[in-house]
Amino acid sequence: MDMNVLSTPGHLISLAARGFARLSEARLKPLGFGVGHLPVLVALQDGRASTQRDLARFARVEQPPMAQMLARMERDGLIRRTPDPADGRSSLITLTERAEARLPDAVAVLLQGNDDVLRDFTDEEAGLLVTLLTRLIANLDRVAGAEASPGPERSS
Amino acid sequence: MDMNVLSTPGHLISLAARGFARLSEARLKPLGFGVGHLPVLVALQDGRASTQRDLARFARVEQPPMAQMLARMERDGLIRRTPDPADGRSSLITLTERAEARLPDAVAVLLQGNDDVLRDFTDEEAGLLVTLLTRLIANLDRVAGAEASPGPERSS
DNA sequence: ATCGAATACATATGCACGTATATATTTGAG
DNA sequence: CTCAAATATATACGTGCATATGTATTCGAT
Numbered sequence: 001m002d003m004n005v006l007s008t009p010g011h012l013i014s015l016a017a018r019g020f021a022r023l024s025e026a027r028l029k030p031l032g033f034g035v036g037h038l039p040v041l042v043a044l045q046d047g048r049a050s051t052q053r054d055l056a057r058f059a060r061v062e063q064p065p066m067a068q069m070l071a072r073m074e075r076d077g078l079i080r081r082t083p084d085p086a087d088g089r090s091s092l093i094t095l096t097e098r099a100e101a102r103l104p105d106a107v108a109v110l111l112q113g114n115d116d117v118l119r120d121f122t123d124e125e126a127g128l129l130v131t132l133l134t135r136l137i138a139n140l141d142r143v144a145g146a147e148a149s150p151g152p153e154r155s156s
Numbered sequence: 157m158d159m160n161v162l163s164t165p166g167h168l169i170s171l172a173a174r175g176f177a178r179l180s181e182a183r184l185k186p187l188g189f190g191v192g193h194l195p196v197l198v199a200l201q202d203g204r205a206s207t208q209r210d211l212a213r214f215a216r217v218e219q220p221p222m223a224q225m226l227a228r229m230e231r232d233g234l235i236r237r238t239p240d241p242a243d244g245r246s247s248l249i250t251l252t253e254r255a256e257a258r259l260p261d262a263v264a265v266l267l268q269g270n271d272d273v274l275r276d277f278t279d280e281e282a283g284l285l286v287t288l289l290t291r292l293i294a295n296l297d298r299v300a301g302a303e304a305s306p307g308p309e310r311s312s
Numbered sequence: 313a314t315c316g317a318a319t320a321c322a323t324a325t326g327c328a329c330g331t332a333t334a335t336a337t338t339t340g341a342g
Numbered sequence: 343c344t345c346a347a348a349t350a351t352a353t354a355c356g357t358g359c360a361t362a363t364g365t366a367t368t369c370g371a372t
Contacts, residue, residue: 005194005263008270009282010176012289014191015216017173018329019296020166025330025357026303035170036358038161053320060171065359067322072357089320089367107161114164117295121288126165129288132281133168139273140175147182174359181327181360192328209350221329223352228327245337245350 009136020117027109031102032076036069038110041103044079044095051090073099165292176273183265187258188232192225194266197259200235200251207246229255 005011024035033041039059043049049058056066070093073079078099081091095103118126161167180191189197195215199205205214212222226249229235234255240246251259274282 005198005266007286008266009274009285009289010180010266010270011194012286012293013169013173013176016289016293016296017169018216019293019300020169021358022330023296023300023303024166034357038167042161051320060174061358062360063321064323064361069358071322084320087320087368091321110161110164110166114166116299117292118165119295120291125288128284129165129292130163130168132277132285132288133165133172135276136273136285137168137172137175139275140172140179143272144175144179147179177328178360190327207350217328218330219351220331220353225328227352240350243338243350247351 020113023117024110024113027113028106031106031109032078032098033102033106037073037078038106040066040069040073041078041095041099041106044093045100045103050092050094051084052093053090055093176269179273180266180269183269184262187262187265188234188254189258189262193229193234194262196222196225196229197234197251197255197262200249201256201259206248206250207240208249209246211249 021035028034028037036059040055043055043058049055052066052070053063055070056063059066061069070079070081074081077096080094080096082094084090084092118129121129177191184190184193192215196211199211199214205211208222208226209219211226212219215222217225226235226237230237233252236250236252237247238250240248274285277285
């Protein structure tokens, strides 16, 4: 009975993430958005980021994936880039009116999706899930950071 | 304060999944495996599947991604395909000795990763997380199934 | 003021996943 | 027995993510 590895939180989280992504993707498509767009859209609208670098950090993805996503979003008329007058290497990114207009619907769709999937969860259970996930993510960051560092120098 | 959408279980699960995948990928690479290989490896070793179709179902991915992964795994010497004598369309897939020999280490690495990330979780908390995730995945399946169906015919 | 280091971004490559579609074999209704 | 439907796999294409690497601009120490 080696169902062990496939019952770990790690694998279950992967399954849940793919399921969530598929559902959200399907529901966002009519609005012209993809799931991955949301952190970018939110960050831009809230003024929490306006350069590619900041958006990548905010969305917690590497720079090249963010560059590609921004290229697609620009192509699809969701964002605009204007050269940064203060830094020739950088562009300032803004939402188009279309994107801004439809963002509230996208947010609503995602919140509804969460409700649908957590329908039989009590408020306590939902809150607990969020708490546990948040702690788990913090631990992941910690472990990843330690992994990247030179190492604990365990030898004498 | 629109940190709403990005604090939902859906988004947190996505973050957790990417973090877990990155960690596991890094640790499995020295063994010659990728995270996505595990369901395939486990299913093959346990005799729970031996055709591409069954492996796709077991791993809960679509057929084309599974076909591609099997092609890479064959290329990398993890699996072998032999024509199914009983069905000319199908191939029977088996683990190579190399893959079978290293699978226990891979499983150990993943279990260790889960331990590392859940280090400060009590057994109750870890169990609760698994329970909540399992329920959430079941709900996702339900919602996705309903989505695919003709629809509840809510109009008169 | 200049030149090397740091920084912002772009590009190339690979894996994993999805949808849409093609091809080949098997199956079953007649 | 034959041919259409079902089935198993393959292929093409788009997205998201990663690493590795190149290019251009800015910064900072001399």
